[in-house]
Amino acid sequence: MSVWEYANPKRFMDTSARVLPWLAALAALCLITGLIWGFFFTPDDFRQGSTVRIIYLHVPAAMMAINAWVMMLVASLIWLIRRHHVSALAARAAAPVGLTFTLIALITGAFWGQPMWGTWWAWDPRLTSFLILFLFYLGYIALWSAIEDSDAAADLTSVLCMVGSVFALLSRYAVNFWNQGLHQGASLSLDKEENVADVFWVPLLVCIAGFVLLFVTLVLIRTRTEIRARRLQHLLLRERMQ
Amino acid sequence: MIALFLRDLRLAFRAGGGFGLALAFFLLVAVLVPLGVGPKAATLALIAPGILWVGAMLSCLLTLDRLFATDFEDGSLDLLATAPIPMEGVVLAKAAAHWVTTGLPLALLAPVLGILLQLPGPAFGWLTLSLLIGTPALSMIGAFGAALTVGIKRGGLLLSLLVLPLYVPTLIFGAEVVQRAGQGAPLQSPLLLLAGITAGALALLPFAAAMAIRVNLR
Amino acid sequence: MDKVFAIPLPGFVDWLLAYLGKYAAQVLGSYMASLILLVAIIWLSLWRAARTKRALAQAEARAGGRV
DSSP, rough: OOOOHHHHHHHHHHHHHHHHHHHHHEEEEEEEEHHHHHHSOOOOBBBTBBGGGGHHHHHHHHHHHHHHHHHHHHHHEEEEEEEOOOHHHHHHHHHHHHHHHHHHHHHHHHHHHHHTTSOOOOHHHHHHHHHHHHHHHHHHHHHHOOOOSHHHHHHHHHHHHHHHHHHHHHHHHHHHOOOSSSSOOSSSSGGGGGGGHHHHHHHHHHHHHEEEHHHHHHHHHHHHHHHHHHHHHHHHHHHHHH | HHHOOOOHHHHHHTTSHHHHHHHHHHHHHHHHHHHHHHHHHHHHHHHHHHHHHHHHHHHHHHHHTTTHHHHTTTHHHHHHSSSOHHHHHHHHHHHHHHHIIIIIIHHHHHHHHHHTTOOOOOOOHHHHHHHHHHHHHHHHHHHHHHHHTTTTTTTTTHHHHHHHHHHHHHHHHHHHHHHHHHHTTHHHHHHHHHHHHHHHHOOOOOOHHHHHHHHHHH | GGGTOOOOGGGGGHHHHHHOOOOOOOHHHHHHHHHHHHHHHHHHHHHHHHHHHHHHHHHHHHTTTOO
8 A cells, every 4th residue: 555565565576577587497497307307318216117207206396395384484474573565475375386286296106106105195104294284285375365354364374374384393293103104214315325326316406496496486476466466456445445 | 361261161051152062073973983984893992092082173173163253243352352361361261161161071071982982991091081181282272273263254164174284283192192092002102292282282372372363353 | 318319209109108117107197297287386377477467457557657
């Protein structure tokens, strides 16, 4: 409504408009290179056969599904502390992307688990916590769309995101406690001792970079949309009052 | 705070405010599950702890949407907001009243339903104890969810969607206690973790819930 | 790796199935599903972006620079 409410979003719109084409191009480049490289130019694994190729989708998607939630948490905190509207809208924009990534991780995991573990689904800790993460995303998105007043919605979803983060972590450990599980350890770690072999590692890194860039691009696009939608709402409201 | 707590209790008992509803629902779950999975005692004994805990959890959900909604609609929540007690205290009092009218009777009823579900003998005491320890967390988490959705018309479904994922840790540890008790396994660690979650929820969630209510009253 | 360059296009599907071996269904299935989901979220984002942009432009034109 006031100028200062629009001031920061304005700067955000200008900057993001300049950055977006590059980001999008880079994301597409990384994703296409990484996936084609991984799909066509890496050998079969001696135990997993060609299913090893699923890793190029599964691992980046799973990583970004968690990172998206962390990003939403940070954005929510910024909103609660600094009352920065773009931040709240960015958190809202990230949620459906995170939901999609979670779904990709779950589906590719099922496709991989079917031949390797002999089952589409196992109540393994990692799988279960991802399913719970999926539910958290659903609840968060539903709360956003249920509340009409946008500031109240931003406040309430931020609180939900904070509490949800704590409970998501708790669930992770609770689920670990509940069942020891089939899932292998982390595919990537900084100490390269138990990492996957280099042949798979490099294209995997490219794919991860692609997913990160894709996430940033989509969040920027969606945040821009949210900002425009809010401005549109103000304009329509004003029209109705005249 | 105590006055508010007593007032909520009176309201719950008087208007038939869903007091018996949760218990009836719990009973129904315990009756329907054996009808669904078959009467074999071994199967029932195996799943009884989980069923009883899930049933208690769902019964807790039933009365949650009324926790703040009635007070929100008739404006008494606004009065409470200006009252000398902090909103955190209001939330705590309301969650306590909810627990006394749902969690406590559920915990007391559970052993009876345990008979229906062929719960193994040694688990009965632990079932009640784990529900007594765990249900305060369910009421408190539910109060938080109710505070989030108090401004939404027909928020009941949304409330379940928000609250049920938050119930996961409590459910896991609670059911684990009863499961282990039935098998005669050591159950100290899940019991302590369950108590930890309850203590943590009671300590921290009133602040989050109070914040949500203040936002909704704005 | 060099077998990739040797493939004639019409035989691509046959080659692909042979290349992926007995797990072809799983690998192709997961790639398909993921790509569909990715395309869906990208398309949805772009579509909503375009729609809001258009609506906003119209509303601003109606407001006629008074904002």
